[in-house]
Amino acid sequence: MPLPDALTTPEGLRERLFKAGYIADEELASLIWMGLTLERPLLLEGEAGVGKTAIAGACARALGRPLLRLQCYEGLDLSQAVYEWNYSRQLLEIRLAEAGQGDRAALRDNLFSEAFLLERPLLQAIRSPEPCVLLIDEIDRADEAFEAFLLEMLSEYQVTVPEIGTLTARSKPLVILTSNGTRDLSDALRRRCLFHYVDFPTLARETQIVRTLVPEAATRLVEEAVAFVQRLRKEDLDKTPGVAETLDWVRVLFHLGHGELPVDHLLLVPTLAALLKTRNDRWQVTPERVGKLIDGPRIAQDVGVAGAMK
Amino acid sequence: MKANDPRAIDPRQRLAEFAHYLREHGFALGYAEVELMARAAAALPLTQWARIEALWRGIAAGSHKQWLKYPELHQAFWFPHKVRASTRSSGLTRRGRTLPELVQQMHGEMGNTPPGEVKPTVDMADQPGEGDVEASDAPPRAQGGASRTAPLDQRDFADWMPADMDRFEPLVEALKRRLRAQLLRRLQSHRDSGVIHLRRSLRSALATGGELVKLHHVRRQRRQPRVVVLVDVSRSMEMHAQFYLRLTRAFVEVMDARAFVFHTRLAEVTPLMKRRSERVQEKVNAVTFGFGGGTRIASCLHEALHQHLGRAVARGDLFMVFSDGFDTDEPEALAEVLAQVRARGARVYWLHPTVEVPQSAAMALAAPHVTRFMPAHNLASLSRLPELLA
Numbered sequence: 046m047p048l049p050d051a052l053t054t055p056e057g058l059r060e061r062l063f064k065a066g067y068i069a070d071e072e073l074a075s076l077i078w079m080g081l082t083l084e085r086p087l088l089l090e091g092e093a094g095v096g097k098t099a100i101a102g103a104c105a106r107a108l109g110r111p112l113l114r115l116q117c118y119e120g121l122d123l124s125q126a127v128y129e130w131n132y133s134r135q136l137l138e139i140r141l142a143e144a145g146q147g148d149r150a151a152l153r154d155n156l157f158s159e160a161f162l163l164e165r166p167l168l169q170a171i172r173s174p175e176p177c178v179l180l181i182d183e184i185d186r187a188d189e190a191f192e193a194f195l196l197e198m199l200s201e202y203q204v205t206v207p208e209i210g211t212l213t214a215r216s217k218p219l220v221i222l223t224s225n226g227t228r229d230l231s232d233a234l235r236r237r238c239l240f241h242y243v244d245f246p247t248l249a250r251e252t253q254i255v256r257t258l259v260p261e262a263a264t265r266l267v268e269e270a271v272a273f274v275q276r277l278r279k280e281d282l283d284k285t286p287g288v289a290e291t292l293d294w295v296r297v298l299f300h301l302g303h304g305e306l307p308v309d310h311l312l313l314v315p316t317l318a319a320l321l322k323t324r325n326d327r328w329q330v331t332p333e334r335v336g337k338l339i340d341g342p343r344i345a346q347d348v349g350v351a352g353a354m355k
Numbered sequence: 356m357k358a359n360d361p362r363a364i365d366p367r368q369r370l371a372e373f374a375h376y377l378r379e380h381g382f383a384l385g386y387a388e389v390e391l392m393a394r395a396a397a398a399l400p401l402t403q404w405a406r407i408e409a410l411w412r413g414i415a416a417g418s419h420k421q422w423l424k425y426p427e428l429h430q431a432f433w434f435p436h437k438v439r440a441s442t443r444s445s446g447l448t449r450r451g452r453t454l455p456e457l458v459q460q461m462h463g464e465m466g467n468t469p470p471g472e473v474k475p476t477v478d479m480a481d482q483p484g485e486g487d488v489e490a491s492d493a494p495p496r497a498q499g500g501a502s503r504t505a506p507l508d509q510r511d512f513a514d515w516m517p518a519d520m521d522r523f524e525p526l527v528e529a530l531k532r533r534l535r536a537q538l539l540r541r542l543q544s545h546r547d548s549g550v551i552h553l554r555r556s557l558r559s560a561l562a563t564g565g566e567l568v569k570l571h572h573v574r575r576q577r578r579q580p581r582v583v584v585l586v587d588v589s590r591s592m593e594m595h596a597q598f599y600l601r602l603t604r605a606f607v608e609v610m611d612a613r614a615f616v617f618h619t620r621l622a623e624v625t626p627l628m629k630r631r632s633e634r635v636q637e638k639v640n641a642v643t644f645g646f647g648g649g650t651r652i653a654s655c656l657h658e659a660l661h662q663h664l665g666r667a668v669a670r671g672d673l674f675m676v677f678s679d680g681f682d683t684d685e686p687e688a689l690a691e692v693l694a695q696v697r698a699r700g701a702r703v704y705w706l707h708p709t710v711e712v713p714q715s716a717a718m719a720l721a722a723p724h725v726t727r728f729m730p731a732h733n734l735a736s737l738s739r740l741p742e743l744l745a
Contacts, residue, residue, distance in 0.1 A: 053400070054400055054403065055399075055403065055406060056403070071406070071409065072409040072412070075406045075409040075413075076409065076410065076413040079395055079398075079410050079413065082398050083391060083394060083395060083398065085391070087413075090418075120544070120546075122546050132562075132563050132568045132569070133562065133563060136563055136564060136566060136568075226419065229418075232383050232417065235383070235417035236385060236387075236388065239414060240413055240414075240416045240417055240421075240422060242416075242419050242422040242423075281627070283626060283629070
């Protein structure tokens with residue numbers, strides 16, 4: 046399927062993504078472009094909260110395609126991911142035939158036809174008439190059996206239903222898999238995918254992201270808050286705050302009416318609940334520590350550096 | 356310079372060499388991937404050839420570690436004249452073609468670019484940062500560096516470099532593979548094997564008018580044995596403690612172990628071990644700072660068992676102690692606490708830095724309660740870790 050003109054170069058795709066509200070770095074844009082051009086699935090890995098899932102949403106908006114999402118979890122099976130027979134309807138049909146209302150011979154042929162097939166996200170994605178974006182979220186939570194099944198689907202874009210036969214793709218979706226790295230994925234799956242590690246954004250990029258998504262907050266507040274979070278990430282925390290946490294925190298500060306980080310650190314401490322998500326982290330980041338993080342070399346200096354980089 | 360004429364070498368061959376180079380560094384690249392790399396290069400507009408690194412990185416890398424390593428290898432292979440004093444890259448000394456030339460020829464061969472668009476290579480060298488075309492008469496350069504076959508395996512722990520630490524993990528993984536999961540009495544639903552759960556199946560049959568359309572299966576739950584690691588960081592272990600701590604970190608990462616360090620007192624360091632930061636050593640030092648000079652193994656193990664672990668040590672679990680066995684508690688105390696661990700059904704493994712099994716008075720009494728002793732003073736001895744379970 047030929048791509049629209051704007052998408053024939055990585056640069057064009059990057060602009061589209063930007064318009065869709067996602068600020069992708071050059072490398073990521075190149076990779077998505079390649080996934081589209083070569084019809085390969087993408088595997089995005091990274092810590093929680095760096096915006097892996099958001100990439101899929103942005104791709105769908107940028108390409109004008111519908112987004113289908115499959116959330117993986119332990120014990121996910123094919124009936125929830127691919128297809129399921131509509132048992133109740135089949136039974137109903139049988140009862141009708143028994144009551145003499147239908148044609149029994151035809152029933153035998155039709156009972157296992159596509160009419161009785163309930164399509165789940167994976168099957169929907171390849172059977173949809175126009176291409177879509179398929180997000181398989183947190184693949185590392187599903188078990189190995191499901192991963193093995195995905196292999197067939199991702200390399201051939203087809204699904205085998207024993208009663209019917211092989212259903213091939215009407216259109217090839219852009220497949221995006223995300224993983225938090227809690228379990229090692231099989232080499233076979235990794236090989237079939239294009240890999241990208243989504244890291245925490247740099248100071249300049251994160252400032253840009255926050256400013257785009259929380260436009261109501263004052264520039265000064267955004268810059269200082271982002272610089273603070275960037276420093277906080279360098280601490281040894283159990284759960285490093287992601288971009289989503291930064292966004293939450295800036296919103297909290299904005300609703301409290303701050304135009305910049307308050308001078309009094311004690312005012313800041315209760316709001317840190319938006320950033321620090323474990324008891325150990327709360328205990329570790331004391332008010333003195335917060336003060337040190339802010340005062341260190343003044344946070345405005347980092348902001349200045351970010352400004353110079355733009 | 357006939358030999359260095361770029362047209363003389365097939366670009367695919369050069370690409371295959373690159374793939375081979377990557378494989379040498381642990382990348383899993385198949386034929387399909389190499390072909391994909393060629394296709395990616397051909398599909399990319401020629402003006403943007405500098406993006407090829409990002410594209411190939413996505414194809415070649417399969418994990419975070421490889422992702423981080425790729426740019427360095429890419430530079431070393433395609434732009435060897437730019438790599439200064441690298442010790443990692445080795446091998447190929449033949450001067451091949453530079454990347455821009457290769458990409459250009461691939462375009463020519465795949466016929467994806469109209470001839471008008473082909474830019475002279477000199478133009479491409481204007482891309483900022485990287486990719487200046489090496490003059491074709493430049494002398495061939497080796498990609499400097501020593502061989503990687505240094506006899507690490509026989510070196511004692513005490514003089515190890517931190518960069519070698521990644522080699523612990525495969526060893527612990529070998530141990531993990533040998534460890535059998537335990538069957539519990541509790542049942543767990545399972546997709547399509549095990550026994551049929553009649554009550555659940557009948558209950559779900561209500562939805563289909565009493566017809567047993569879908570059967571529910573259950574099987575017994577399995578549990579991986581838990582692992583507890585206790586590291587002696589007393590003065591007598593000073594030389595070895597660093598390296599046992601690294602081994603501990605491998606246990607925490609691979610087997611999700613709980614880690615403790617002890618001296619005259621005990622502290623849990625599991626959270627510190629979970630992050631791959633350079634500062635782990637400092638942090639652990641900070642935790643252990645202020646401990647006395649001696650060792651109180653028995654009372655530390657007692658504290659770990661009764662105050663920290665609670666019921667978390669049970670049948671089949673692994674209780675590992677890394678120590679030289681010099682104890683200042685009463686000699687009988689150690690045997691007593693190890694007997695308590697064994698009474699819960701856990702296995703006790705004692706790794707010691709000495710070649711011989713420790714012979715202190717406490718150890719002599721405690722030895723019957725230790726499932727197995729193993730000397731661990733270098734990598735070769737660690738490769739025998741799976742034997743613990745034999």
